[in-house]
Amino acid sequence: MKKILTALSILLIGVSAQAQKVSSYEIDVHFFPKDAQMWGYAVSDDAFMRGNTSIEFSEITADVLTFYLHGELKIDSITSGVNHIEYTSEKVLYENNYSLVGLKTSFNTSSITSGKKLRIHYSGFMNPSRARSLSDYMRINKDDGVYLRANYYSLWFPVFLLPDEDDYEVEFKKITLKLPANFKAVVSGELLEEVSGKKYYTAYWKPGLTKMSDIQCTARKYDVISKENLSIYHISNPEQGETIIDFVEQLKTLFSSNLRNIHNTTPLYIIEMPEYGNISSQNVIGISTDVYDQFEDDLYSKRTIAHELVHPYVSIPIAKNDPFSALITEGFPSFFYLYGLERILSKEDFDLKDYMKRVEKSYIKKKQTGKDRRGNPLPIEKPILKIAFDEIGHYKDLFILPDRASLFLYHLWANMGDQKYDLFLRELFQLDSIDYDKFERLIENYIPNYSNNLNTWLNTTEYPQSLHIKD
């Protein structure tokens, strides 16, 4: 089905140039506004939203620009400075939106003022999809709340990307959300301010430089419990919130004593979600109600939280064009969160060796077949130090960065033993720069004659028997 749709959408677009890149967004959205009638909608339409987005381009070279929104939305106006911009909109088959229908809008760039800024006003509905799987739970509903993800899922702000183009990072300067007074809203990044009036609640978020696929938006009638930089947005069961806070505290203490001793000021938001809403979007982690209620028994959500949490504790300052950038940016987090879980959970709840054996098995299978668990083709394997910074997205979560990188870091642990490994980690995360020689010297202090193995792990794609996990 997916393949046919891609072929169709390529036909629909025809031959077109690459889309122009957006440099910044400011988004203002009002969910279920009372004045829907004024905009030509019936007042009872409780899935209604009204948005206005300011968009800035660093340069505009194309004569015509095209953007996409969710298919039930329509454009109210497009302006640039005092100029009203003419546009054409049509509903198209669009894979990167949960309903499979997108609103495609194109306009001529000649009326964009020299500031290269645009403002797009749009409004309409987001009803649940009947077209795809249950995990497409995205919707806006006055009683349920607002469940929106981002690019590839539910387009609640204009996305200037052709359907086959890859997502990229944009500066999201500010996102303003307005809802009835009993709601609370979470986007991602930093919560600047919340204002609760008699009738309305307004939240101001600053995601900052973020991929368009990480701008989720959730609003429900939440209660919030917070401790330091952690906030739990829940609907029921506040005791469970305390359990999650304890778990996070334990990990933070362990990470700062055994890895890098930082004062972690990154806020983390954990939000209770409807069924299928287990998501991870930058510093926001969604946990569905059934998982939230049984958090003690759920390894998946513990893993997700631990992974998001470990990032700042295992980062070593590194230039984007450095060969170590992919290993440090996503390779280290993909193993050291497991290290954290091994240390704080009982063997009954989490057995790292068992877990790593499963990683090994799946890695070997992926190498043999070139396909992931679901049979989708994987990117071609590269040595770890050959993965460029902008290729991290292709390899994280599915192949080399979680699998080979974690097998490597586990191999070091297995060879050093617990005590030496902890000393090694303390030294490693004192570093404020890294290069191959430094890294090699540090490892050889703990495992003499490891240099051949190190070369195999980092500079080749070989996985010889000698590096396999021993029984």
Ligand SMILES: [Zn+2]
């Ligand atoms: Zn990560």
